[in-house]
Amino acid sequence: MQDAIGLDFGTTNSVVARVRADGQPHLVDFAAPEETSAVFRSALCFWEEDGLAYEAGPWAIADYLEYPQGSRFLQSFKSVAASATFEHASVFDKRFRFEELGKLFLAKLSAHAGGALATPPSRVVVGRPVHYAGARPDEALARQRYDAMFAGFGAEIHYVYEPLGAAFSYAARLEDSATILVADFGGGTSDFSVVRVAPPGSPKRCTPLGHAGIGIAGDQFDSRIVDKLVLPILGFGGLYRSFDKQLEIPRGYFADFSDWSRLALMRNRRTLEELRKLQRSALDPEAIGRMIAIIEQEQGYRLYDSVGQLKRALSRDDAADFHFDGEDVRIDATVTRAEFEGWIAADLARMKATVDRALAQAGVDESGIDRVFLTGGTSLIPSVRALFTQRFGEDRIASGGELTSIANGLALIGQEEDVAAWAV
Template sequence: MPYCAIDFGTSNSAVALPRGETMMLAPVEGAHTTLPTAVFFNTDEHSRSYGRAALAEYIDGFDGRLMRSLKSILGSSLADTMTDLGDGSAIKYTEIIAIFVAFLKRQAEACAGVSIERAVLGRPVFFVDDDPRADRLAQDQLETAARSAGLKEIHFQYEPIAAAFDYESRLKDEALVLVADIGGGTSDFSLVRVGPQRMGRIDRKDDVLAHHGVHVAGTDFDRRVELETILPELGYRSLDPEGREVPNRVYFDLATWHLINTIYSGKRVGELALMRHLYRDVRHHERLMRVVERRLGHSLAARAEEAKIGVAAGGETSIDLDDLEADLRIAFDEAQLIEAGTEEVHRIAQAARETAKAAGVSLGDVDALYFTGGTTGLHFLTNALCAAFPDAKAVFGDRLASVAAGLGIHAQRIFA
């Protein structure tokens, strides 16, 4: 019976399929083997689009609701609540996840030419930090969504373990590897013994020495960038006439993808309009109201992400806010990015050290650090992890596809 492996990621997703005795990544959007984890409910054309097409329709100005970072909702109080799609209708967040998983399944079936009912799904080490009940609930919600999408036999594998399987397929000698899977929503670590003589085993429990992870990753860096650069231009951390900071909840909601839409309710807009007298510089309040009234929140969050990516690729960039106010631009460089993400880097590096500690392994005994996940493109972050394990070789996998490839290897061992 046919099968697949699905990497449902916070920022990007992919699917692996069997091809003869090996696995391949299926094209999921045109010729692309990965796509952004995004759904756009287009109310102008009464349609749905996914991935790059979803982002393009949103940027082109179609009316509707763009949903991203869906995975981060699992296990939270929001998961089973309803969200407005912009046309008067509403849908549960978990139903949107099922819709996206069903899209990935259809793309896999189109490539394979057969119906698929069996799959391995990846999961982070922790969907929710320090809450085993919520973590279990998150996996149950993802499984329910996958079954709603038409999958009947479902297995889960930790995403960093999957990345270790992908790395192992290229090794000639045994090694003790710390896999750092740093994506959009979580930073996950697994300490794994890998090697050619171990590859044939289906049960690899004895080779996995420790797991650890934190719910801190790419979207948290985006949030910091927006709070430190864009939102001060809208009054974040500004002072009222008596020298106190203006209420900041609206700014934290503006910087959090799945909360942005809550700001657009009539009640919330009315409350914000009445806050004008709190701003010493009324331009800050005017800009905030333009963002709310024109529904520019997701656009601002996307620009923060683009600025992070631009700086990570080298040099400095400029954040253009011309649609908010003529000639409003903000310079942004690597030093600002590093400063904005200091706390996140510390928490991620500490999680890596705690993984080795949990295994009873000294930092010097780790042979290699295997990096995967989109956020490993931040060099100051990977440098901090390398500094924590100075004797380990740094190895960089495919940032967006290593987990999917490893999940495919695991699926082949289970189903074939």
């Protein structure tokens, strides 16, 4: 038996499972301000206190909420892992590369694990997306950054597609052979794997047949909400004066604002100076002032929380209220589920096309899929689930462990004799 850890480093949340003496993976519980949890938010909060201090996970959120204007809150930073345009995050007077942020995050994750990660494992199996987030993701760069980030474990590091980890977890439920489609919806990416599962006791339980992924998931849905409800009152589509002309305000500011991994990074001297200059020439200077206020007052997490509450409510109800109170900016709106589904319709179509690619690579069609396993928080959105119920039928759909199945499966893969056979 290998002393293995399965680590699902997610865009929104991270989960760790460790194999114990009974040979089974067990979720690692992390301390939190209110209660322990197996889910550790993938976030960092920095503040100045005799130098630079920081926290991660739910502690980062608690520290931010206590002192938002004196903090720098970073979330969804996994989204820039494969981005060549991301060089560093400016935090007060320091600059951090991606791998440095990752090391800081892992240090706090380990510190809050109640000693469960104090002893180095022999193997660490880390999940990675089939397709990294970003317009032109650089996989080699992401691998280089991941290697540097996880080197501190002092163990064998193996990278496995995240939906394959979920497949191993789901296979433990099956008593017969089956061909399964795993759909893993995270914060930054949606990934799909077709896997052949052999009967229990077989030398090789899971055989991957095909994979496909796309950089569209929960964060993209969030950006659609921000685009519709928030950006219009911040000057999106507005004009500014340039000599004797009136020009549209550059859209790059709004693209960064609606991206959780970049919103906090807008709080830097250069960007704020550009926005103040833009405010002086804008036809609606108050709108640009509202954007500056949200950035300066570190209201990014509060906005994220309001958007998340709306998404969760629309997963239950046909309509829900959106409420954001950012001190100098207040937004109240009612959104119907039909409206939200219209906002994300193009994204859903691209997800469907990505499923087609996974099936084609595996050489199967809908009739060749015995089970569909949906995992990840975004799988709870009705229109996302409908992509699969309409195509495969409700009786073939399974779900559960939306936030924990990948880590469990990665730890199971860590028990394989030749774990490198699963690695990518």
